Amino acid sequence: MLRKLLACVMAGTVLLSAFTVTSYFAAGSVSIVNPPDHQSSSGQLGMVENEVVDIPDSFLSSSSDETTESSSQSSEPDSSVSSSASSSAPPSSVTAPPPIAEPGSSTVSIPSSVAPPPSSSSTPTSSGEDVPTGETLIVKISSEPSVGAYAVNDILPRIVAMEMDGRMDDEALKAQAVATHSYIKYQNSIGKAPVVYVRAPSARIQSLVESVSSQMIYYNGRVIDATYCASTAGRTESSADVWGGYLPYLVSVESAHDSHDPNWGSQTVYTVEQVRNMVKQNAGIELAGNPEDWFKVVSHTAGGYNGDMTIGGQSTFTYNGKTYKITGRYVQTIILRQSGLPALKSAKFDVSVNGDQIVFTTYGYGHGVGMSQWGAHYYAVKEGYSYQQILTHYYTGVTIR
Numbered sequence: 001m002l003r004k005l006l007a008c009v010m011a012g013t014v015l016l017s018a019f020t021v022t023s024y025f026a027a028g029s030v031s032i033v034n035p036p037d038h039q040s041s042s043g044q045l046g047m048v049e050n051e052v053v054d055i056p057d058s059f060l061s062s063s064s065d066e067t068t069e070s071s072s073q074s075s076e077p078d079s080s081v082s083s084s085a086s087s088s089a090p091p092s093s094v095t096a097p098p099p100i101a102e103p104g105s106s107t108v109s110i111p112s113s114v115a116p117p118p119s120s121s122s123t124p125t126s127s128g129e130d131v132p133t134g135e136t137l138i139v140k141i142s143s144e145p146s147v148g149a150y151a152v153n154d155i156l157p158r159i160v161a162m163e164m165d166g167r168m169d170d171e172a173l174k175a176q177a178v179a180t181h182s183y184i185k186y187q188n189s190i191g192k193a194p195v196v197y198v199r200a201p202s203a204r205i206q207s208l209v210e211s212v213s214s215q216m217i218y219y220n221g222r223v224i225d226a227t228y229c230a231s232t233a234g235r236t237e238s239s240a241d242v243w244g245g246y247l248p249y250l251v252s253v254e255s256a257h258d259s260h261d262p263n264w265g266s267q268t269v270y271t272v273e274q275v276r277n278m279v280k281q282n283a284g285i286e287l288a289g290n291p292e293d294w295f296k297v298v299s300h301t302a303g304g305y306n307g308d309m310t311i312g313g314q315s316t317f318t319y320n321g322k323t324y325k326i327t328g329r330y331v332q333t334i335i336l337r338q339s340g341l342p343a344l345k346s347a348k349f350d351v352s353v354n355g356d357q358i359v360f361t362t363y364g365y366g367h368g369v370g371m372s373q374w375g376a377h378y379y380a381v382k383e384g385y386s387y388q389q390i391l392t393h394y395y396t397g398v399t400i401r
Contacts, residue, residue: 051195052187053140056147137184138193147193156181157209158198164373166202169380172373174387177209178400179371182217182226189223217391217398219249224398229366230373231261233348236394237303237368242329249395250369252302257378263365268342275336275358283317283326283335291358295351297328303368305348311335329367336360370394 136149137156160177187194201209217224225247227239232255239250258264270278275294276287287294289312298315299307306328308315316323319334326335328347336344346362353359364372371394379385379393388400 052192053147053195055138055188055191055193059138059147059149137181138188139184139196140193142195142197152181152213153210155196155198156213157201157206159196160209161201161205162197162199164205166205168373168377170208171380171385171387171390172376173205173208174212175371175376175380175390176228176373177212178215178217178387178391179226179228181213181215182223183228185216185223186225212387215400217395217400219395219398224249224395226395227367227370228373228394229364229368229370231255231258231263231364231366231375232368232372233304233346233364234258235303236370236372237301237305237347239369241301241303241305241307242367242369249398251396253394253396255372255375255394257382258364258372258375260378261365261374263345264363266345266362266365268344268360268362270336270341270358270360272353272356272358274338274341278336278338278341279311282319282337283311284319285312285314285317287312292353294358295331301328303348305329305346305364305368306331 135152137152138147138149139155139159140147156177159180160173163180164173164176166173184194217226225239227250234256235252235254238246238252240246241252272291275291279285279287279294294312296310297306298309301307309326309328309331311317311326311331315326317326317330317335318324324330328349332344332347332349344360344362346364346366346368348363348368350361351358352361371391375394376385376390379390380387385393391400392398
């Protein structure tokens with residue numbers, strides 16, 4: 001009887017999980033999963049912002065037989081990355097919050113020697129499992145307890161299937177595959193394993209990904225930090241405006257069709273009291289007076305996102321005992337954050353007051369740096385772009401090989 005009861009409970013759990021995942025993709029457009037207390041980074045489903053983990057020593061080998069061009073040429077980030085973490089060049093007393101340590105930031109520690117596992121034969125890891133032969137990507141699947149090394153044609157289609165709706169254009173799906181491949185390889189080259197979400201790919205996605213799975217994106221011979229997002233506010237952001245480190249291939253470019261993203265003009269509504277509490281708790285600012293005067297935009301970034309801002313007349317905020325400049329990015333990622341409440345989808349937003357409610361209307365979804373997934377789809381559909389044209393549009397001055 002107990003066994004039957006357990007079996008029923010397990011079956012019910014599986015069915016509920018299947019219904020939940022299916023419901024994300026049931027709408028007529030790409031639906032977005034935004035895990036609690038995480039804003040997605042590289043896309044909306046596969047990569048979660050700020051979630052990378054150190055690669056265990058067992059995966060690092062200076063004597064690897066697999067000396068691919070990408071690994072040998074990208075053992076450290078581009079020297080052009082600024083050592084400053086502040087995107088708005090504040091005074092020396094104003095720095096950028098440590099929690100915003102994202103792909104491309106200058107806070108990553110680089111091991112002296114990083115190389116993929118050997119390709120000549122399967123190699124046991126410290127856990128006793130065999131590492132796949134051939135090129136591998138090192139990631140931590142969110143549902144797995146530890147980091148793993150996976151064959152490219154195994155893991156890449158599963159990530160792309162989670163990142164992109166299968167109804168998106170072939171060329172957009174291939175662009176996503178090449179960007180994801182490059183992003184993970186870059187992170188691996190600096191000793192990091194991205195945390196990824198996966199789902200079983202369709203036969204179509206598997207075939208499309210495999211058709212480009214040998215390709216990556218390079219700048220001056222190095223594989224690039226190919227970040228991506230769901231959509232932008234009409235132009236992409238530069239890495240310098242978001243993370244403070246300049247990369248010549250992550251500069252602001254037009255993303256002409258992103259207003260077709262169903263998240264365009266999305267509204268996030270808080271009560272006046274909720275906003276007052278979040279601002280006090282996360283920024284140390286006491287708000288009083290007319291709520292219509294609380295949020296002011298002082299400048300915009302090159303991508304048109306909210307740059308410098310004031311809250312309650314203040315241009316800086318205190319977080320964990322340190323002082324930082326208020327920007328749209330920090331309003332989105334730090335200041336207006338509370339467990340159980342929705343987060344802003346973008347740093348490009350308008351603010352309005354409706355009675356006891358404050359309404360934030362956002363444009364774009366995600367950090368806005370690199371390839372826009374919706375933009376990739378519509379450049380393919382409306383303008384006939386190939387995946388190579390999509391990638392060379394969003395990543396400036398790169399080659400694909």
